[in-house]
Amino acid sequence: MDTALIQAAFEVLNESGWAAFTTTAVARRAGASTASLYRRWPSKQALAGAVARHIALGELSGIDTGSIAGDVRELFMRKRRILRAATGPALLTLMGQAAHDPELRKILHDDVYLTVREQLGTLIAQAVHRKELHKALDAAQVDALALVVIGTTLARSVFLAPPNADEASGADPVEHSETELQLFLSLLARSGAPATEA
Template identity: 45%
Template structure:
């Protein structure tokens, strides 16, 4: 039996709520820790220390290491490239590659590698990456392709599926090979990559 004036709202967890302004600093600390040591060495204590907060503050919002990883994945997903329209297919592809590949030289690349590795064992994380990263990337390429078809730069039967897979591979290659700064694969060749994506876009499906 419930008393008068009661509501169906869930009781607030004990303790003070997490200061909303601390969220970005904590997620940034997660990304830094992932970039430096990968998921295996990520700990809530190290994140709290880097963010300058107590572990109690951290636990109130992200009680487990996995929760921190999901939050980092959401950050990567939220940073997905917005619509690009330069007026030509080559221009669109060049701008897209610049926005996606070059950041992979920093902690974004290390974070992506860590997230993808862990997603093989975590269906929820895999789904978050799929819906937050892969699906938007496919949608961006679909929009580019439709414009290219309208301009006569691609055949009406062209599809973005192969280009999406290729773009994902190019982005991952940049993330994986960047640490070998003096290696032949460390620096992307934008012109070559644009040509590859254009071919993937404009080749008639068999």
């Protein structure tokens, strides 16, 4: 039932947007009662957070390619896949609405930002263990890098061509992706260097 309700919430959010995203509409789509929905999530904001967390965990967890460059490349590839897939509009809708809804903003902080930060922290810890980075990053550095990962995704979706329109715009998505990757790896290497090299 949890899976059915999250899938129904995702579909309603994608089709109708935040204004029409109601617990009644989601329960009806899932063939469930609103009572069963409220037993799991006390508000539509909490339900939306569950959708966002489901997307983030499903796409970003379990990365271990054997190198920090490969791990970051995989992270960025999965990030792009989120936007290209049907999940993209739903997630962007929630991000946009969060600016006007403190409850949703807090939920997305916990369910999206902290999830991305946790996954990034795992990649960094793997790199330190493999001695690709000289030292672990401090909390402020991981915070900043997590914001870079999320921020480039949102900025690209707003300011540049839609994910499937790169060819029409003349943009080279591979070139853009590689540029982002190299800049991010440079930041990561500098943050993980000994103090004498920083």
